[in-house]
Amino acid sequence: MSGALRIGIAGIGTVGAGALAILRDHAAMIEARAGQRLEVVAVSMRDPNKPRSVDLSGLKLVPHPEALADEPLDVVVELMGGHEGAAHQLVTRALTRGKHVVSANKALIAHHGMALAALAETHDRVLAFEAAVAGGIPIIAAIRSGLAANRLTRVAGILNGTCNYILSKMLEADADFAEVLAEAGKLGYLEADPALDIDGIDAGHKVSILAALAFGTVPDFAGVKLGGIREVTLRDMHYARDFGYRIKLLGIAERRDEALLQRVEPCLVPVSSPLASVDGAYNAVEVEGDAVGRVVFEGRGAGAGPTGSAVVADLIAIARGDRYPPFTLPTGQLARARALDAAAREGCYYLRLSLKDEPGVLAEFTREFAAQHISVKSIVQREIAEDGSAQVVVVTHHTNEAAMQRVVKSIAALPCTTRTPVLLRIHA
Amino acid sequence: MSGALRIGIAGIGTVGAGALAILRDHAAMIEARAGQRLEVVAVSMRDPNKPRSVDLSGLKLVPHPEALADEPLDVVVELMGGHEGAAHQLVTRALTRGKHVVSANKALIAHHGMALAALAETHDRVLAFEAAVAGGIPIIAAIRSGLAANRLTRVAGILNGTCNYILSKMLEADADFAEVLAEAGKLGYLEADPALDIDGIDAGHKVSILAALAFGTVPDFAGVKLGGIREVTLRDMHYARDFGYRIKLLGIAERRDEALLQRVEPCLVPVSSPLASVDGAYNAVEVEGDAVGRVVFEGRGAGAGPTGSAVVADLIAIARGDRYPPFTLPTGQLARARALDAAAREGCYYLRLSLKDEPGVLAEFTREFAAQHISVKSIVQREIAEDGSAQVVVVTHHTNEAAMQRVVKSIAALPCTTRTPVLLRIHA
Numbered sequence: 001m002s003g004a005l006r007i008g009i010a011g012i013g014t015v016g017a018g019a020l021a022i023l024r025d026h027a028a029m030i031e032a033r034a035g036q037r038l039e040v041v042a043v044s045m046r047d048p049n050k051p052r053s054v055d056l057s058g059l060k061l062v063p064h065p066e067a068l069a070d071e072p073l074d075v076v077v078e079l080m081g082g083h084e085g086a087a088h089q090l091v092t093r094a095l096t097r098g099k100h101v102v103s104a105n106k107a108l109i110a111h112h113g114m115a116l117a118a119l120a121e122t123h124d125r126v127l128a129f130e131a132a133v134a135g136g137i138p139i140i141a142a143i144r145s146g147l148a149a150n151r152l153t154r155v156a157g158i159l160n161g162t163c164n165y166i167l168s169k170m171l172e173a174d175a176d177f178a179e180v181l182a183e184a185g186k187l188g189y190l191e192a193d194p195a196l197d198i199d200g201i202d203a204g205h206k207v208s209i210l211a212a213l214a215f216g217t218v219p220d221f222a223g224v225k226l227g228g229i230r231e232v233t234l235r236d237m238h239y240a241r242d243f244g245y246r247i248k249l250l251g252i253a254e255r256r257d258e259a260l261l262q263r264v265e266p267c268l269v270p271v272s273s274p275l276a277s278v279d280g281a282y283n284a285v286e287v288e289g290d291a292v293g294r295v296v297f298e299g300r301g302a303g304a305g306p307t308g309s310a311v312v313a314d315l316i317a318i319a320r321g322d323r324y325p326p327f328t329l330p331t332g333q334l335a336r337a338r339a340l341d342a343a344a345r346e347g348c349y350y351l352r353l354s355l356k357d358e359p360g361v362l363a364e365f366t367r368e369f370a371a372q373h374i375s376v377k378s379i380v381q382r383e384i385a386e387d388g389s390a391q392v393v394v395v396t397h398h399t400n401e402a403a404m405q406r407v408v409k410s411i412a413a414l415p416c417t418t419r420t421p422v423l424l425r426i427h428a
Numbered sequence: 429m430s431g432a433l434r435i436g437i438a439g440i441g442t443v444g445a446g447a448l449a450i451l452r453d454h455a456a457m458i459e460a461r462a463g464q465r466l467e468v469v470a471v472s473m474r475d476p477n478k479p480r481s482v483d484l485s486g487l488k489l490v491p492h493p494e495a496l497a498d499e500p501l502d503v504v505v506e507l508m509g510g511h512e513g514a515a516h517q518l519v520t521r522a523l524t525r526g527k528h529v530v531s532a533n534k535a536l537i538a539h540h541g542m543a544l545a546a547l548a549e550t551h552d553r554v555l556a557f558e559a560a561v562a563g564g565i566p567i568i569a570a571i572r573s574g575l576a577a578n579r580l581t582r583v584a585g586i587l588n589g590t591c592n593y594i595l596s597k598m599l600e601a602d603a604d605f606a607e608v609l610a611e612a613g614k615l616g617y618l619e620a621d622p623a624l625d626i627d628g629i630d631a632g633h634k635v636s637i638l639a640a641l642a643f644g645t646v647p648d649f650a651g652v653k654l655g656g657i658r659e660v661t662l663r664d665m666h667y668a669r670d671f672g673y674r675i676k677l678l679g680i681a682e683r684r685d686e687a688l689l690q691r692v693e694p695c696l697v698p699v700s701s702p703l704a705s706v707d708g709a710y711n712a713v714e715v716e717g718d719a720v721g722r723v724v725f726e727g728r729g730a731g732a733g734p735t736g737s738a739v740v741a742d743l744i745a746i747a748r749g750d751r752y753p754p755f756t757l758p759t760g761q762l763a764r765a766r767a768l769d770a771a772a773r774e775g776c777y778y779l780r781l782s783l784k785d786e787p788g789v790l791a792e793f794t795r796e797f798a799a800q801h802i803s804v805k806s807i808v809q810r811e812i813a814e815d816g817s818a819q820v821v822v823v824t825h826h827t828n829e830a831a832m833q834r835v836v837k838s839i840a841a842l843p844c845t846t847r848t849p850v851l852l853r854i855h856a
Binding site (some may be wrong): 018022026029030032033034072130136137138141142143147148149150151212216272273277289290291292293294295296297298299300305306308309310311312313317320321322323324328333398 | 446450455457458460461462558563564566569570573574575576577578579644700702717718719720721722723724725726727728733734736737738739740741743744748749750751752756757761804
């Protein structure tokens with residue numbers, strides 16, 4: 001048992017304070033598990049005068065975060081966020097100066113993961129980011145180690161707690177998206193820029209990280225097709241429920257042959273699926289492997305305790321001597337996968353049509369399904385909407401996305417169609 | 429990158445064949461992830477002439493499993509099962525001779541874990557047993573590493589696929605325990621001695637292993653209070669469902685102050701809980717930590733692929749150089765926890781009474797609840813049973829087990845009671 005593992009933390013917000021509290025409250029237990037004392041010796045923060053929930057006395061205050069890289073430390077913990085500027089500079093410099101790095105910064109890893117992993121490799125240091133995906137759920141360790149015997153085919157999950165909270169709340173409070181969003185803002189649940197959550201960007205960062213880990217590919221955030229929850233209506237949530245589904249914003253990474261699909265999109269999830277009952281601020285991830293089948297992980301996706309738990313787990317693993325390449329394989333072995341053409345995707349779909357309430361309309365649009373050889377599982381005509389249009393919901397059997405897109409296009413062009421059809425994928 | 433990690437496997441049944449198939453089919457991928465080639469060089473099996481699903485040509489066949497310990501190997505994989513005899517001898521000898529050991533044998537670890545961990549420690553070798561608990565779910569790694577920053581307070585789960593299959597099937601097929609058991613026997617789903625599953629012994633082995641890992645205590649299988657599913661009736665399953673619950677056999681390890689409760693028992697689980705929807709041969713484990721909150725893991729609990737996946741994950745971790753004490757802490761630091769008095773346990777309860785269908789009976793038994801200061805949440809009188817007795821179901825508010833036991837005892841002694849009351853705990 002050598003001396004203490006000397007740690008510096010940049011960013012003492014919610015997560016930083018959470019990690020500090022865990023390291024203090026559980027110092028003896030953590031030392032026993034790590035086989036070494038974990039000691040925070042230096043911190044850096046934007047506003048040192050801001051009142052905080054943790055006592056920082058006795059810690060060296062480093063005014064500029066980047067300067068942490070020059071301190072006598074073993075590990076730098078980066079909890080500042082943002083993929084450019086200070087966070088990027090600090091992590092780069094810390095690795096270059098021979099420090100291990102633990103980061104909770106999904107944007108940074110999604111944008112610069114490959115270059116930083118190469119840097120970690122060159123300097124033989126750990127770059128760990130368990131806290132960047134799904135808060136307290138140890139999903140990165142599970143993919144990297146626990147499921148390492150598998151060829152993984154898909155990783156899918158509820159990766160953004162804010163979106164999941166909003167969708168859960170819409171159904172629970174029978175309120176539409178705008179109302180719930182406004183309320184979440186008042187309660188302080190939103191980021192300064194809510195688009196990061198609501199438009200699927202945050203979930204997209206996580207998808208690109210999970211895909212790289214699961215498939216041994218170069219992280220490719222630009223290749224993630226992003227979608228958000230602004231267009232999800234209460235009407236569709238109710239219809240989905242009547243058909244036995246819930247609407248969830250899923251981040252999905254899928255491998256077929258050697259091609260890769262990365263997507264964030266609202267999907268219908270069968271109520272019997274573990275993902276359907278994940279409510280509020282919880283996250284969940286399902287991983288599919290050829291040997292293990294489907295494994296599902298569920299837990300809190302954010303907050304001081306859960307995210308702090310992930311940060312400290314990374315520190316303990318470093319102290320124990322676990323050494324893994326950041327993306328499971330050495331950077332030289334990471335493949336550049338071509339993007340799977342989304343049109344080639346197969347599955348079942350939910351389609352809601354707004355149609356004139358007139359005779360003959362049913363025959364008109366069902367003809368389009370026949371023309372595309374799409375087999376329909378059920379059609380239900382629902383109540384008349386405020387604008388007088390009949391609401392017709394179609395659930396298809398197994399088909400492909402290209403055929404669905406063609407059907408949507410041709411139905412949208414029919415004279416009986418009063419509004420753009422709503423197309424959602426069914427996640428099975 | 430040194431030479432190959434040389435592996436010997438004792439026991440080529442379902443799991444052994446599964447592990448071998450994974451190691452062969454994914455040889456290149458596993459080598460990339462492990463940073464070293466994993467090579468099975470020797471095997472031992474009871475009946476070498478039995479036809480098998482895997483090709484064993486080119487492997488050295490060692491007639492007596494114990495002799496694997498003397499082969500030039502780095503790791504011995506023990507997949508024979510049974511806590512005495514050959515398996516125990518092989519693992520002991522292999523560690524003594526400086527081999528790492530990977531085992532899927534929960535009975536062995538539950539009974540001899542402490543002595544074997546001490547031996548592994550003495551010889552500075554790994555003793556890993558991810559496959560012993562919950563098949564393909566990487567739950568041991570999650571407790572040991574992913575959640576290592578937490579003081580854990582409870583681990584609870586569906587740990588026996590056979591029991592979960594039987595309970596799921598009873599409700600689905602509207603059949604009683606005996607019928608479903610007979611059918612499961614015909615389908616080959618049962619062990620030679622079904623009591624191991626049905627009476628909770630197998631789940632108890634796993635509880636004792638999880639408790640030791642989660643709480644840093646000496647494994648104590650003798651301290652597990654075992655219960656099984658023989659007494660679970662379809663009637664109680666239906667009543668539970670009407671109240672919004674499912675009945676599941678849970679293995680539970682709980683820490684309160686420095687005392688430990690270990691138990692296997694059928695419980696009512698709220699339908700909204702992730703555990704409620706775990707059906708068939710699936711396993712699920714929920715872990716509660718002070719920082720992370722509740723994390724739930726779900727996946728296949730048995731079979732060639734899932735259990736083989738766990739065995740190979742342990743091998744990859746050994747190749748990568750991960751070094752953890754078998755029960756997370758060095759054996760000298762494992763605490764001997766006193767058993768928590770089950771009577772001190774708190775929670776809500778389900779109680780079914782069989783009572784004479786006569787006036788005044790309601791007043792008679794409710795008096796007993798009042799006498800014990802137990803607050804009742806709901807009482808429902810159900811149909812009359814075959815023997816003419818009224819079936820009354822009581823669901824309590826928060827109380828303690830001692831008070832419930834006293835109520836059961838006094839109600840059982842009432843003249844209006846026609847059969848022993850059924851008491852089940854509600855898991856929340």
